[in-house]
Amino acid sequence: MEARDATATGELGRMDPARPLVAARPRYGEKIIQGLLAACALISVITTTVIVISLLSPTLDFFGEVGIGKFFSLDEWAPTQAEPTFGALRLVIGTLSATLWALLFAVPIGLLSGIYLSEYARPRVRKTVKPVLEVLAGIPTVALGLFAITFISPEIQGIFPDAVKSPPFFVLAAGLGIGLLIVPIIASLSDDAMRAVPGGLREGAYGLGADKLKVATRVVFPAAISGIVASIVLAASRAIGETMIVLLAAGANPNASFNPFESVLTMTASIARVATGDIGTGTITYDTIFAVGSLLFVMTLGMNAIAMRLVRRFREVYE
Amino acid sequence: MSPRFPRLTSERTSLATAGAHAAVATSLKKRPGSDTVKGQIFFALLLFAVAIAMLALAAVILQNAIKGSSAFGTHLITDGPSTIFPEKAGFRPAIIGSLYLMAGVILFVVPIGVGAAVYLEEYADGTRWWNKLIELNIQNLAAVPSIIYGILGLAFIVRGPLDLGFVALAGALTLSLLVLPTVIIAAREAIRAVPPSIREGSLALGATQWQTIRRQVLPASVPGIATGVILAISRALGEAAPLLLVGAATFVTFDPQPLSGGYSALPTQIFNYALRPQDEFKVVAAAGVVLMLIVLLMMNSFAIWLRNRYEQQW
Amino acid sequence: MSSKWWLVLAASGVLAMGVAACGDDDSDSGGSGSTPDNLSGDIRVDGSSTVGPLTEAIAEEFNAENPDVKVTVGTSGTGGGFEKFCAGETDISDASRPIEEDETKACQAQGVNYQEIQVANDALTVVANPDNPVECLTTEQLKSVWEAKSTLKNWSDIQGLQPSFDADLALYSPGTDSGTFDFFTDKINGEEGSQRTADVNDIGEDDNATVTGVSGADGGMGYFGFSYYQENQDKVKAMQIDSGNGCVAPAAETAQDGSYYLSRPLFVYPSASALDNETVDAFLQFYLDNINAVAELIGFIPMTAEQAQASQQKLDQLKGGGGATTG
Numbered sequence: 001m002e003a004r005d006a007t008a009t010g011e012l013g014r015m016d017p018a019r020p021l022v023a024a025r026p027r028y029g030e031k032i033i034q035g036l037l038a039a040c041a042l043i044s045v046i047t048t049t050v051i052v053i054s055l056l057s058p059t060l061d062f063f064g065e066v067g068i069g070k071f072f073s074l075d076e077w078a079p080t081q082a083e084p085t086f087g088a089l090r091l092v093i094g095t096l097s098a099t100l101w102a103l104l105f106a107v108p109i110g111l112l113s114g115i116y117l118s119e120y121a122r123p124r125v126r127k128t129v130k131p132v133l134e135v136l137a138g139i140p141t142v143a144l145g146l147f148a149i150t151f152i153s154p155e156i157q158g159i160f161p162d163a164v165k166s167p168p169f170f171v172l173a174a175g176l177g178i179g180l181l182i183v184p185i186i187a188s189l190s191d192d193a194m195r196a197v198p199g200g201l202r203e204g205a206y207g208l209g210a211d212k213l214k215v216a217t218r219v220v221f222p223a224a225i226s227g228i229v230a231s232i233v234l235a236a237s238r239a240i241g242e243t244m245i246v247l248l249a250a251g252a253n254p255n256a257s258f259n260p261f262e263s264v265l266t267m268t269a270s271i272a273r274v275a276t277g278d279i280g281t282g283t284i285t286y287d288t289i290f291a292v293g294s295l296l297f298v299m300t301l302g303m304n305a306i307a308m309r310l311v312r313r314f315r316e317v318y319e
Numbered sequence: 320m321s322p323r324f325p326r327l328t329s330e331r332t333s334l335a336t337a338g339a340h341a342a343v344a345t346s347l348k349k350r351p352g353s354d355t356v357k358g359q360i361f362f363a364l365l366l367f368a369v370a371i372a373m374l375a376l377a378a379v380i381l382q383n384a385i386k387g388s389s390a391f392g393t394h395l396i397t398d399g400p401s402t403i404f405p406e407k408a409g410f411r412p413a414i415i416g417s418l419y420l421m422a423g424v425i426l427f428v429v430p431i432g433v434g435a436a437v438y439l440e441e442y443a444d445g446t447r448w449w450n451k452l453i454e455l456n457i458q459n460l461a462a463v464p465s466i467i468y469g470i471l472g473l474a475f476i477v478r479g480p481l482d483l484g485f486v487a488l489a490g491a492l493t494l495s496l497l498v499l500p501t502v503i504i505a506a507r508e509a510i511r512a513v514p515p516s517i518r519e520g521s522l523a524l525g526a527t528q529w530q531t532i533r534r535q536v537l538p539a540s541v542p543g544i545a546t547g548v549i550l551a552i553s554r555a556l557g558e559a560a561p562l563l564l565v566g567a568a569t570f571v572t573f574d575p576q577p578l579s580g581g582y583s584a585l586p587t588q589i590f591n592y593a594l595r596p597q598d599e600f601k602v603v604a605a606a607g608v609v610l611m612l613i614v615l616l617m618m619n620s621f622a623i624w625l626r627n628r629y630e631q632q633w
Numbered sequence: 634m635s636s637k638w639w640l641v642l643a644a645s646g647v648l649a650m651g652v653a654a655c656g657d658d659d660s661d662s663g664g665s666g667s668t669p670d671n672l673s674g675d676i677r678v679d680g681s682s683t684v685g686p687l688t689e690a691i692a693e694e695f696n697a698e699n700p701d702v703k704v705t706v707g708t709s710g711t712g713g714g715f716e717k718f719c720a721g722e723t724d725i726s727d728a729s730r731p732i733e734e735d736e737t738k739a740c741q742a743q744g745v746n747y748q749e750i751q752v753a754n755d756a757l758t759v760v761a762n763p764d765n766p767v768e769c770l771t772t773e774q775l776k777s778v779w780e781a782k783s784t785l786k787n788w789s790d791i792q793g794l795q796p797s798f799d800a801d802l803a804l805y806s807p808g809t810d811s812g813t814f815d816f817f818t819d820k821i822n823g824e825e826g827s828q829r830t831a832d833v834n835d836i837g838e839d840d841n842a843t844v845t846g847v848s849g850a851d852g853g854m855g856y857f858g859f860s861y862y863q864e865n866q867d868k869v870k871a872m873q874i875d876s877g878n879g880c881v882a883p884a885a886e887t888a889q890d891g892s893y894y895l896s897r898p899l900f901v902y903p904s905a906s907a908l909d910n911e912t913v914d915a916f917l918q919f920y921l922d923n924i925n926a927v928a929e930l931i932g933f934i935p936m937t938a939e940q941a942q943a944s945q946q947k948l949d950q951l952k953g954g955g956g957a958t959t960g
Contacts, residue, residue, distance in 0.1 A: 040434030082827035112368035138553025196512035205338030237462030277810030581705030
C-alpha cells in the first residue's frame with residue numbers, strides 16, 4: 001500500500017509527502033507556458049504574413065502596368081527615365097555580384113578566425129579577440145559604406161590603376177565593405193558551433209595521437225558543420241539584404257556584370273533610392289519598390305530552402 | 320523532447336571513429352615532419368585571417384578618428400545639431416534617440432527571441448508542417464533587407480493597425496522585427512549545444528519540462544544567447560535605412576521621448592551629414608561614427624562581462 | 634540571471650538620463666526678426682533633402698528665440714514628404730520640385746489645403762575638371778551630350794566646341810530619382826526624365842561623388858546644386874551656360890535675375906490647418922523674414938524682392954483661409 005502513495009518530487013530534490021507519483025491535476029501551467037512560447041515563435045509567421053500583405057497589392061498593380069516578361073528581361077533598368085524600362089535582371093546580377101565578392105572575402109577569413117578562436121586561441125586571447133570581432137559587426141553600415149568609398153576604393157584603384165571604368169564606384173569596394181560586416185557573423189557563430197563539440201571527442205583524438213591540425217580540421221570542423229553552414233547562410237543572407245554599403249559604394253549603374261571593377265545597382269539600393277528620393281508616391285516608378293522587394297523576398301525564400309536542405313544533408317552524413 | 324537527442328549518440332560514435340581514424344593516419348604517416356610544417360602553416364594562416372579582421376577594424380576606427388578629430392569635444396554629446404555652425408554641432412538628441420531605440424529592442428527581442436528558440440528546440444515536433452513553416456519563416460526573415468522592414472514598419476506600425484505615429488517606440492519595434500531572426504537562430508544554436516544528459520538528468524529527477532528549461536537549459540545557454548543578442552543590438556544600432564522610412568528625423572531641437580514626438584538616431588544623422596557638401600559636416604559625421612563606436616563598445620563590454628561570467632565548457 | 638538584464642536596462646536608462654541632465658542646450662544669438670514670447674508646441678517638417686538644410690537653419694534660429702518649441706525636420710525626399718503631408722502627418726513639406734498631380738489629388742482627397750511658397754533659389758551648376766580649357770557651353774551642346782539618344786564619346790565630338798579639347802567624356806549624373814535630375818533633363822533635354830544611359834555614371838545619393846569623379850577625370854562633366862560647387866571650387870570648375878544671350882556663370886545675381894538658365898526655385902508647402910496653430914504661423918513668418926540671410930550661409934541663393942513679396946502674399950492668402958489648393 002505504501003508504494004501506491006510513493007511520493008513525487010515537486011521542485012528538484014524536495015520531497016512532498018502528500019503528492020502521489022502520478023500528477024493528480026493536469027499541468028496547466030506547462031501548457032500555458034508552451035502556448036506562450038509557441039506564440040513567440042508564431043510572431044515570425046505573422047511578420048512574414050504582414051510583409052506579404054504590404055508588398056502584394058502594389059506589386060500586382062505594378063505588373064498590371066509592366067509585363068512580367070519585361071521585368072525579367074535584360075532590358076535596361078531605367079524606371080525614372082521619360083520612357084521607362086524595367087529590366088530587373090540587372091539588379092539581380094548586381095546583388096549577386098556584390099554578395100559573391102563579399103563571401104569570397106568573408107568566408108575564408110571568417111572560418112579561419114572561427115577555427116582559431118575555438119581551437120587554437122588561449123582563453124585570455126580569445127576573451128579579447130572575440131569581442132573585438134563583435135565590434136566589427138557593430139560598425140554602422142553607414143560608416144562601412146563611407147569607409148569603402150573613401151578608403152577601400154582609392155586603395156584598390158591604386159593597386160589596379162585603369163581597371164576601374166567609373167571611379168570611384170565599383171562593386172569590389174562595396175563587396176569588401178560587406179565582407180567586413182559579415183566576417184564576425186561567420187567567425188562568431190562557427191566558433192560557437194565548434195566549441196559546442198564535446199571536449200571528449202577532441203581529447204580522444206589527441207589521446208590516439210592526432211595533431212592539432214587534424215583534430216581541428218578532421219574532427220571538430222565536420223562535427224560542427226551544420227552550425228558552420230548555418231552561419232555562412234546567415235552571412236550570405238545578410239550580404240544580399242545589405243542596403244547602406246552598396247548605396248554608398250557600389251554606384252548606381254545597373255550593369256549586368258560580375259566584373260569586380262564595374263559599378264552595379266543592387267536590388268536593395270534601388271529600393272532605398274526610390275523610397276527616399278524625390279519621386280511621387282503613387283507612381284509606377286515608386287511601385288518598383290514593391291516589385292523589386294517582392295522579387296528579393298521570393299529569391300531569399302528559394303535560397304534558404306536550398307540551404308536548409310543542404311544543412312540537413314550534411315547532418316545525415318554523420319548519422 | 321526533441322527527437323534529435325537519440326541521434327546524437329551515433330553522431331558521437333562516428334566522430335570518435337573519425338578521430339581515431341585521423342590519429343592512426345597521423346601515426347602511420349611516412350614523413351611525420353610534414354604534418355608539423357603543415358600545422359605551422361595552418362596556424363600562420365589562422366593568425367593572418369584574424370589579423371586582417373582586426374586591422375580592418377583598426378582602419379575604420381582610425382580613419383574616422385583622424386578625420387573627425389577637430390570636432391571632438393564634450394559638445395558632441397551635450398549639444399544639439401546645428402546647420403549654421405557645424406563646428407558646434409552635437410549629437411545629443413540622436414544619442415538619446417538611439418538609446419531609447421536600443422532599450423526598446425532589448426525589451427522586445429530578448430523575451431520573444433529566447434521564447435521562440437525554446438519553443439522550437441524543446442517543445443516543437445520538427446516533423447509537423449507548422450513547425451517547419453515557422454523555421455522556414457525565421458530563416459527567410461533573416462535575409463529580408465532592412466529597407467523592407469522599413470516599409471513594413473511604415474505600413475503596419477506607424478500607420479495601420481498599431482498606428483503609433485512617428486515615435487521612437489515605432490522605430491524600436493521595426494528594428495526589433497529586423498533583428499529578431501538573428502537572436503532566434505543564435506539562441507537555438509546555444510540551446511542545442513546544451514548536452515542532452517543535463518536535460519535527461521533533470522527530468523529523471525522529476526522536474527517538469529519547463530522547470531528543466533528554466534533552471535538547467537537556459538542558464539547553460541546564456542553565453543550563446545548573449546552572443547546572439549550582442550550581434551543583434553549591434554546591428555540595430557547601426558541601421559539607418561529602415562529608420563529613414565519610419566520617421567527618424569535628421570534634425571530635432573529637443574530631447575526625444577520614447578512615446579511621443581519626433582526623434583532622431585545616430586546612423587541617420589551621420590548619413591545625412593556625410594552627404595552634405597560642406598567639409599565641416601563630413602568632419603562632424605566622422606566624429607559621430609567614433610561616438611557610435613564608443614557607445615557600442617560600452618554596450619558590448621557589459622554584455623561580454625555577462626557572457627564571461629556564465630561561460631562553461633562541457 | 635534575470636536581474637542582470639534589468640541591470641542592462643537600468644544602465645541604459647541611467648546613461649540616457651545622465652546625458653539629458655548634464656550640459657545645457659547651446660543657444661546662439663543671431664538672426665533678425667522678432668517673434669512673440671513663450672511659444673510652445675510641435676512643428677513637424679519633412680521632405681526634400683535639398684531644402685532640408687534651409688529649414689534646419691531657420692529652425693535652429695527660431696529655437697534659439699523660442700526654446701519651448703519642438704521642431705522636427707526630416708529628409709524622406711520630396712515624394713515621401715508629400716505623402717506624409719497629404720496624410721496630415723506633417724505641418725510643412727519641403728520640396729525641390731512643384732507638387733505633382735497625383736499628390737495634389739491625394740491632398741484634396743484628405744482635405745489638406747496648402748500653398749506653394751518659394752523660399753530660395755538654387756543655381757544648378759554644370760562642372761568640369763579644372764584643367765579643362767572650355768569655359769562656356771551652349772544649351773544645344775549640353776543637350777547633344779546628355780540627351781537620351783546621345784552616343785558622344787569625346788569632348789572633341791561636341792559640335793562647335795571652343796577651344797578644342799580632346800578627352801574622353803566621363804559623365805556623372807545625379808541620382809535619377811532626384812529633383813535635380815528632373816529639373817536638368819526638363820530644361821536641357823526638353824523632357825523630364827529623358828537622359829542618355831550609355832556611359833553615364835549615376836552617382837546615386839551622394840553628390841560629393843560627382844566632385845570626386847569629375848576632379849579625377851580629365852574629361853569629367855557632371856551637374857549638381859550650387860552648394861556643392863561652392864564648397865569645392867578648388868576641385869571643379871563651373872561651366873558658363875549660353876542659352877542664346879551669351880555665356881552666363883552661375884551666381885547669386887544671375888540666378889536671381891533669371892539670366893542663368895538653370896536656376897530653379899525651392900519651396901515649402903505649409904498646410905492651412907497647421908497655420909491655425911500660432912506657433913507654426915510664427916515659424917513660417919520667421920522663415921520668410923530670415924531666409925534670405927540664412928540661404929547664403931549654406932550655399933543657396935536668396936529670393937529677389939519680388940519673389941519674397943509673392944511668397945508673403947501666398948502665406949497671407951493661406952492664413953486668410955483662401956489658399957488655393959492647386960499649387
